[in-house]
Amino acid sequence: MATCPPYPPHPSGPVPGPAGGRPRHAHWWQKRWVRYGAPAMLLALSGLVILALVRQQTGTEGFLVGLGLAVLPVPLLIAAFRWLDRVEPGPWRNLLFAFAWGACAAALVAIVANSFATQWIETATADPTRADTLGATVIAPIVEESAKGSAVLLLFLFRRRDFTGIVDGVVLAGVTATGFAFTENILYLGTAFGTDQLTGGRGIASVTAATFFVRIIMSPFAHPLFTVCTGIGFGAAAALAGDRRRVRRVLLPVSGLLLAMSLHALWNGSSTFGTYGFLAVYAAFMVPAFGLLTWMVIWTRQRELRTVREELPAYAAAGWLTPAEPFALGSMRARRLAREHARHHLGKPAGRAVAQYEAYATSLAFLRHRGRRGRAGADFVVRERELLGELWARREVAQPALDHAARRTAPPVPVVAPPWPVYGVYGRPATPVPHGPATPYPAYNPYRT
Known part of the structure; x- marks a missing residue:
């Protein structure tokens, strides 16, 4: 079984996008x-x-x-x-x-x-x-x-x-x-x-x-x-x-x-x-x-x-994505909210950029999934760099929109009262809190100001 290439490190400079254009000496049947x-x-x-x-x-x-x-x-x-x-x-x-x-x-x-x-x-x-x-x-x-x-x-x-x-x-x-x-x-x-x-x-x-x-x-x-x-x-x-x-x-x-x-x-x-x-x-x-x-x-x-x-959390750990993006990109509702957020605040071109970002990120996840299963093609590394380049070129518009969508769709964190007694002021027992079912509590949001 073929070995999947390692994850590329976080970019320290400009990331090249996909190689565009046709070969310089293309045959006539290869012309566009x-x-x-x-x-x-x-x-x-x-x-x-x-x-x-x-x-x-x-x-x-x-x-x-x-x-x-x-x-x-x-x-x-x-x-x-x-x-x-x-x-x-x-x-x-x-x-x-x-x-x-x-x-x-x-x-x-x-x-x-x-x-x-x-x-x-x-x-x-x-x-x-x-x-x-x-x-x-x-x-x-x-x-x-x-x-x-x-x-x-x-x-x-x-x-x-x-x-x-x-x-x-x-x-x-x-x-x-x-x-x-x-x-x-x-x-x-x-x-x-x-x-x-x-x-x-x-x-x-x-x-x-x-x-x-x-x-x-x-x-x-x-x-x-x-x-x-x-x-x-x-x-x-x-x-x-x-x-x-x-x-x-x-x-x-x-x-x-x-x-x-x-x-x-x-x-x-x-x-x-x-x-x-x-x-x-x-x-x-x-x-x-x-x-x-x-x-x-x-x-x-x-x-x-x-x-x-x-598949995408590893790219988030490598610095290519924000921590919230894998969750947002794996939810159709979050994707839709991200496009709407970008379109509402930055216009239709921004909405299209977010939609393209989502499509490229999905292709990247599928490519890495095939690579982990030993089915990576000969152009795996080239294709991965192309997709990462497309994501990096749109990150300034797409990442804030996806982070916003992740916050909107994040599930609440259940908080359960402790089973031990809770003491109030001066060591006096506080009003008993029944140890009942979990109650919803807003999830921690590192982006909220």
Whole structure:
């Protein structure tokens, strides 16, 4: 097992920040405009193609109706995943890439591949009903989960500094699936609206209302739930970085992808289980699975906060942090109070600086935790110095705000009356004080003046 490097001593002078810029003699594919421009162009082209395909199938009016209805659950789902990612929030560019990949690239691959496979099965079997069933229960889960999982794989390979654990995998996979479901819902709702226009469906009995109820009200989390299984597999593999058992690190993402395909196939096949098949699968499998995954992700987030509280006190002892900071950084309430305090007294830039300080401190705690477990990478020391430099550059704004938040959220110290008699003036016994339960007393505050 690798040995974790010692804690760096307190700085005696200026601390260098992260090395910025690109290499002086970088290859053309390493240039910034290539690394960011090429994926952006690919996603934009995919978006234009998928827009044309969906509009062709739904018509202009159906597309607008589907777009207006499909966008409703998107802010709620994105907000939920950002809430899960509050301990160590990842950069917005990763989330934008994940959503765009799901909405454009993955949706385009799914539409083309599913249509081609269904037509091929129909030609081979001369049975349209069987072709639709096989396409929905076999082809669609494999194609769609592979297409959505590709975004998680790309971020896992090329954004490893931002991809360190299960929560990161869950958030990126969930945002990717949210984008995919957004495009798919436009297609389904727009098609349903076109059907109602032809048949004269109105009110609650319309196909549009039924589709909206099933896809937007009852199961907006269906696609995120499937792909989150893939994200958990990649997140577990990321948490095992440095583990010599590479087979396990490969099997975890594959197992997560297979589980996602299985749940997706079960969901799509529920319509073939009879009149109440959909409701049975929804109640017996989907809701419990959603609850289990939600509990697991929240438990993982609490474990991350505990890691912050356990790893940062050594940096406080070395002089990099104040004694109160590990407690404040390990509490979501204290973090929020620190940001609000800085924003109220110093303005919005100070609030952003405190938020960045909290994120860098959390990354530092996770880095040291991996190092103590023998999973420190070759760039451990360089990365640690970079994070310490980022903290040191923001300490004048962040540390007073975090100390204030620590004082606001510190638990009271219980004081118990002594069991021996207490004497008053001139040795006379004082009024007896019952030896009862502890009473709250304000904690000692070395910062209060």
